[in-house]
Amino acid sequence: NDDRRSVMVHAQTVREDQLDSMKALGVIPSFFGMHTFYWGDWHRDETLGKERAYRISPAQSALRRGMIFTQHHDAPVALPSSIMILHSVVNRTSRSGDIIGADQKISPYIALKSITDWAAYQYFEEGLKGTLEEGKLADFVILDQNPMKIEPQEIMHIEVLETIKEGETVYRKG
Numbered sequence: 001n002d003d004r005r006s007v008m009v010h011a012q013t014v015r016e017d018q019l020d021s022m023k024a025l026g027v028i029p030s031f032f033g034m035h036t037f038y039w040g041d042w043h044r045d046e047t048l049g050k051e052r053a054y055r056i057s058p059a060q061s062a063l064r065r066g067m068i069f070t071q072h073h074d075a076p077v078a079l080p081s082s083i084m085i086l087h088s089v090v091n092r093t094s095r096s097g098d099i100i101g102a103d104q105k106i107s108p109y110i111a112l113k114s115i116t117d118w119a120a121y122q123y124f125e126e127g128l129k130g131t132l133e134e135g136k137l138a139d140f141v142i143l144d145q146n147p148m149k150i151e152p153q154e155i156m157h158i159e160v161l162e163t164i165k166e167g168e169t170v171y172r173k174g
Contacts, residue, residue, distance in 0.1 A: 007122055009072070012056050013048070019058070023065050028122050030070045031057035031114075033089035034078050036101070040094030054101035059089055059114070063106060068118040071111070086111045086147055087156035108147045108155065138167040 008014070008022060011029035022029060035043065035056050044053040055061075062069045071085045078084070089111045092100045099105075106114075120130025129137045142162040147155050163171035 005122055005124065007070075010074075011069075013052060014058060015055075016058075016061060019061055019065055019067070023067050028068060028070065028118075029062055030072050030122070031059055031089075032074055032078075033057045033059065033071045033092075034073055034084055035088075036092045037084070037088045037094060038078055040092075040100035041096045041098060044094070044098065044100065055104065056100060057089070058101070058104050059106045059110075060104045063110060068121065069114055070119045070122050071114045082115055083158050083160070084156060085115060086158075087152075089114070090147075090152045090155055093153070108152065112147065137165075139165050 006025070006027045007030050008027050009030045010032055011022075012032055012035060014022070014029060019029070021027075033056075040053060040056065043056060044050050047053075048056070057071075059069055059071075071089055073080050073082075073085060086108065089106055090108050092102065092105050094100050117126065117130035120126045120128070127136070129139055132138070132140060141160050141164070144159045144161050145154070145157075147158060150158075159173065160171070161173050162169055
């Protein structure tokens with residue numbers, strides 16, 4: 001089993017006991033944390049009920065177990081936006097302003113890890129990308145604000161000023 005890293009994509013409604021099993025089996029959860037923003041109210045009121053909805057994409061539960069996890073956006077269901085992923089998993093605020101599972105919030109630092117080095121690890125790409133190190137692909141963005149130093153509610157307003165792919169600028173604002 002050293003030649004694979006099993007991933008449970010859309011581990012949105014995984015229970016605590018299932019996380020225990022996933023940890024024992026070495027399964028990496030990939031959460032769709034933006035659900036708390038886009039569909040959190042609907043899940044709370046119509047499909048899952050409050051208790052289950054507040055556990056959507058239980059990143060903090062995985063973290064407490066020492067598990068790594070990733071976040072995804074499921075385009076075109078939700079537009080690709082790493083900034084919105086960060087905002088959603090740090091704040092867990094729905095469109096109506098309800099906090100969909102405050103106990104499942106994660107820090108901006110952990111949120112960034114879930115879309116960078118943990119994501120690279122998930123695909124056996126940790127030697128090529130995921131962190132800024134000599135010898136790795138220079139894939140990164142320059143942001144107008146530091147998501148680890150601003151008020152969490154402001155993360156959704158961060159703008160990408162420049163995108164560098166393999167050491168070359170592929171996007172520059174303005």
